[in-house]
Amino acid sequence: MTIAQIHGDESLRRHEFPVVTKGPFLAHAGVAPLPRRVAEAMSQYALACQTSEQEVETCGELIAGTRACAARLIGAQPEEIALVGPTSLALSYLAAGLPWRKGDNILVYYDCYPSNVYPWMALASRGVEVRFINVRELGKVRAIDVQGQVDEQTKLVSLASAHYLAGWRINVDAIGKYLRARRILFCVDAIQTLGAFPLSVEHVDLLAADSHKWMMGPCAAGLMYVRRDVQARLQPIVHGWHNLDCPDFLTQEELKFKPDARRYEAGSHNLVGLAGFKAAMELLEEVGVAKIGAELMRKRSWVSAELVGRGFTVLQPEPPIENVGGVLSFFRPDVESLELLRRLKAAGVTASVRKLPDGQAVVRFSPHFYNTDDELRVALAALG
Numbered sequence: 001m002t003i004a005q006i007h008g009d010e011s012l013r014r015h016e017f018p019v020v021t022k023g024p025f026l027a028h029a030g031v032a033p034l035p036r037r038v039a040e041a042m043s044q045y046a047l048a049c050q051t052s053e054q055e056v057e058t059c060g061e062l063i064a065g066t067r068a069c070a071a072r073l074i075g076a077q078p079e080e081i082a083l084v085g086p087t088s089l090a091l092s093y094l095a096a097g098l099p100w101r102k103g104d105n106i107l108v109y110y111d112c113y114p115s116n117v118y119p120w121m122a123l124a125s126r127g128v129e130v131r132f133i134n135v136r137e138l139g140k141v142r143a144i145d146v147q148g149q150v151d152e153q154t155k156l157v158s159l160a161s162a163h164y165l166a167g168w169r170i171n172v173d174a175i176g177k178y179l180r181a182r183r184i185l186f187c188v189d190a191i192q193t194l195g196a197f198p199l200s201v202e203h204v205d206l207l208a209a210d211s212h213k214w215m216m217g218p219c220a221a222g223l224m225y226v227r228r229d230v231q232a233r234l235q236p237i238v239h240g241w242h243n244l245d246c247p248d249f250l251t252q253e254e255l256k257f258k259p260d261a262r263r264y265e266a267g268s269h270n271l272v273g274l275a276g277f278k279a280a281m282e283l284l285e286e287v288g289v290a291k292i293g294a295e296l297m298r299k300r301s302w303v304s305a306e307l308v309g310r311g312f313t314v315l316q317p318e319p320p321i322e323n324v325g326g327v328l329s330f331f332r333p334d335v336e337s338l339e340l341l342r343r344l345k346a347a348g349v350t351a352s353v354r355k356l357p358d359g360q361a362v363v364r365f366s367p368h369f370y371n372t373d374d375e376l377r378v379a380l381a382a383l384g
Contacts (some may be wrong), residue, residue, distance in 0.1 A: 001016070001286055001287060002027035002129065002287065003287060003291055003292070003295055003369050003370075004289075005202065006315065006370055007370075010183055010373050011115075012344075013372075013381055014273060014371060015036060016035055016036055016037070016370070017033075017035055017036070017370045018033075018036055019033035019221075019246050020305060020371075020375075021369070022350075023118075023347070023349055023350065023373070023375075023378075024348065024350065024367075024371060024376070024378055024379055025350045026349060026350060026351045026365045026366060026367045026375075026376075026379060027086075027350050027352045027364070027366055028213055028214055028216070028326070028364035028366045028368045029192060029213060029214075029326065029327045029364060029377075030352050030366070031212050031213070031219065032211070032212060032214070032215075032216045032368070033216070034216065034217075034218065034276065034280075035216055035279075035280070035282060035283060036274045037279050037326065038216060038217060038218070038279045038280045038283070039276070040064035040279075041275045041276055041278070042218060042272050042273070042275050042276040044274050044275070044281075045271060045272050045275040048217045049171070049272075051255060051267075052249070054271060055268075055271065055380045057058065057106055059157050059269075059271055059348055061082065062271065062273075062274055062275060062278065063269055063274060063319065064078075065119065065278055066083060066274045066277055067083060069277075069278055069281040069282060069285070070083070070223040070277075070281065071198075072224075072281075072285070073194065073200045073204055073281055073284070073285075073289070074190075074194070074199055074200065074223075074225060075200040075201055075202060075288055076201050076225055076227075077228065078228055078354075079228065079260035079261060080201075080225055080227060080231075080261050081223055081224070081225060081261055082220075082223070082224040082225075082226065082258070082261040082262065082263075082264040082265055082320075083222075083223060083224075083265060083274065084208070084222065084223070084224040084267060085210060085219075085220035085221050085222050085263060085270055086126050086207045086210050086219075086220050086265075087115050087124070087188060087189060087209055087222060088115040088118075088119075090208035090209075090222065090224035091115055091119045091158075091187075091189060091208050092119045092145040092236070093236075094119070094186075094187055094206050094208065094224070094226075094239045095119035095120050095122065095123060095263055096119070096122075096123075096236050097234045097235045097236060097271070098155075098156070098185075098233060098234055098235075099233060099235070100123060100126050100127070100128050101127070102126075102127030102128075103127065103129070103153060103156050104127075104128050104129070104153060104155045104159065105129035105130070105131050105153045105155065106120055106128060106129070106130055106131065106149070106153075106154065106155060106156045107129065107132075107133055107146070107149055107150055107154055107157045107158075108121075108130065108131070108132060108133065108155070108157070108158050108159070109129045109133050109135070109141055109159060110130065110132040110133075111138060111139070111160070111357050112160050112163070112164075112189070113150045113160060113164045113189070113192075115165040116158055116159070116160055116190065120129055122182065122237075129153075129357055131149065131154075132206055133145055133146065133149055135150065137166070137171040137316070138163070138315065138356065138357070139148075139163025139164075139165060139167070139168040139239070139316070140163075140166065140168045140316065140319075140323075141159055141163075141168065141170050142170075142171070142177050142215045143170075143171050143174040143178060146159075146178065146179070147157070147178055150179070150182070150184060150346035153361050154184050155183075155184065156184060156185040156186070156187060157175070157179055157184060157185070157186055157187070157368070157375065158186075158187035158188075158189070158206075159175070159186075159187075159188060159189070159334060160188070160189045160190075160191075160192060161188050161189065161190045161191075161193040161194070161199060162192040162193045162197075162317060162325035162327065163192070163325070163363075164192055164327065164354075164355065165315060165327065165329050165354055165362065165364065166315045166316045166327070166329065167300070167315065167316055167319075167324070167325035167326065167327035167329065168175070168191060168223040168316050168322070168323050168325060169197065169319075169321055169322070169323050169324060169325040169326055169339070171202040172188060172199060172200070172203065172204060173193070173202070173203050173380030175203075176202070176203025176204050177203050177206070179203075180203055180205075185205045185206065185230070186203065186204050186205050186206070186353070187204075187205065187206040187207070187208075188201075188204050188206070188207045188208075188211040189208060189209070190207050190208065191208075191210055191213050191214075192214070192260045192304065192325065192326070192327065193220075193325065193326070194209040194214060194215055195211075195213070195214035195215035195216065195280075195284050195289065195291060196214035196289075196292060196296055196325075196326045197289065197325070198289050198290050201225055201227070204225070205226075205229065205230050206224075206225065206226055206227070206234075206244075207223075207224070207225040208222070208223070208224050208225070209222050209223060210214065210222035211223075211277045211280055211281075214326065215277075215280050215281065215284065216280050216283070216284075216368070217273075217276050217279075217280035217281070217303045218273045218277065218280075219271055219273075220270060220273055220358070221273030221274055221276060221277040222277070223286065224261070224264060225261075226261050226264070228257075228260075230281025231260065231261065233280075234264075236263050236266070237258060238264075238265050239255070239266060240266030240267040241266075241267065242262070242265050242267050242268065243257055243258055243263045243264060243265050243266050244256060244257055244258075244259075244300035245263060246255075263381070278284065280322070286368060291369075292369045294367075295325045295369045296324075296367070296368070296369065297321065297324045298369070299367055299373075299376065300323060300325075300326065300328050300366070301318075301324070303328060303365065303376055303380070304317045305317075306326055306380055307328075307330050307380075307383075310383070311329065311332060312330045312332045312383075313327045313330060313331055313333070314328065314329070314330045315328075315330065315331065315362065317342070326364070326366055326367075326368075327365075327366050328364070328365045329354065329364045329365075330362060330363055330365075331360060331361065331363065335384075336352050336361070337361035337363050338350065338353060338361065339362040339364060340353075340363050341353045343382045343383060343384060344363070344379060344383070346382065347378055347379070347382035348378075349375075349378060349379045349380070349382055351363055351364060351365055351379070352364045352366075363383075365379065
């Protein structure tokens with residue numbers, strides 16, 4: 001299935017993405033609706049559990065297959081993937097599990113989504129200095145900004161792959177190469193690009209992303225990546241039957257963790273969620289993430305120009321091509337953003353309203369590859 005096929009065959013589009021029957025859904029940066037095949041995969045697994053224990057005979061294949069799909073998606077090895085669901089949980093595992101020393105410092109972006117700020121702020125109680133990166137515009141984190149604000153005591157930099165309001169997509173490779181050369185760990189909250197744009201962990205040490213946004217999977221089913229040579233340093237902070245050796249479910253005298261990223265999976269998996277997560281990643285593979293990214297850049301470019309021409313203020317209206325994300329946020333000084341959202345809802349359009357740090361409310365569009373230009377025109381017309 002290709003993007004051209006989806007856009008050229010409305011019956012196929014409605015079959016694969018039932019949400020379109022209700023109107024344009026332009027809020028994938030929040031919580032996405034499930035494609036049909038994702039919902040069916042979850043339903044089929046749940047139905048199989050009616051006549052069996054929930055760990056059905058094929059659950060081992062499901063877990064291994066999901067891990068393999070996640071590894072392919074980011075260019076990692078399956079042994080580097082932990083199936084940890086919520087991004088907040090995975091980032092908390094990463095922050096709390098590293099061997100910090102008093103006087104170490106870490107660099108984060110204060111106006112990032114809180115899931116990638118609070119776990120690091122909490123380290124201040126352990127004597128870690130939490131530094132906030134200075135940038136010229138909201139969300140616009142450039143490689144040069146990172147390079148100018150780390151020093152010999154910096155042990156880690158944690159950034160979002162794209163800002164959840166401005167839509168600015170960071171140059172992961174450039175930042176990662178610089179930090180790797182200085183032995184500074186690089187952690188990425190990838191939830192706002194994974195599934196929307198290609199992302200490689202070649203120069204990344206740690207990464208987390210739940211599947212419920214651009215990957216169009218279920219909530220609380222996601223991945224945590226830990227580079228193999230970092231796993232010995234990142235201690236698990238949870239303990240259970242799954243990540244520690246316990247043959248025949250019997251407690252052992254020594255706590256011996258699994259030798260790979262499974263050491264961060266303490267207990268039973270969210271199997272119904274994994275069924276959906278795997279189906280979602282297989283859909284992305286079929287369509288092609290690079291092609292999805294190109295389509296999202298095309299959409300953002302012309303919609304941004306339309307909004308500017310209609311008198312709207314757009315956050316990052318024309319970023320460099322390598323920094324274009326899927327999010328487009330905007331407002332108009334003479335109309336309340338909640339009023340704009342009301343107009344959109346009246347036209348059957350699903351979007352969202354978020355607030356900037358200065359209190360200004362903005363409307364946020366985040367269409368995906370299956371959204372058509374006609375749907376976007378409906379949204380633009382509704383804004384007035």
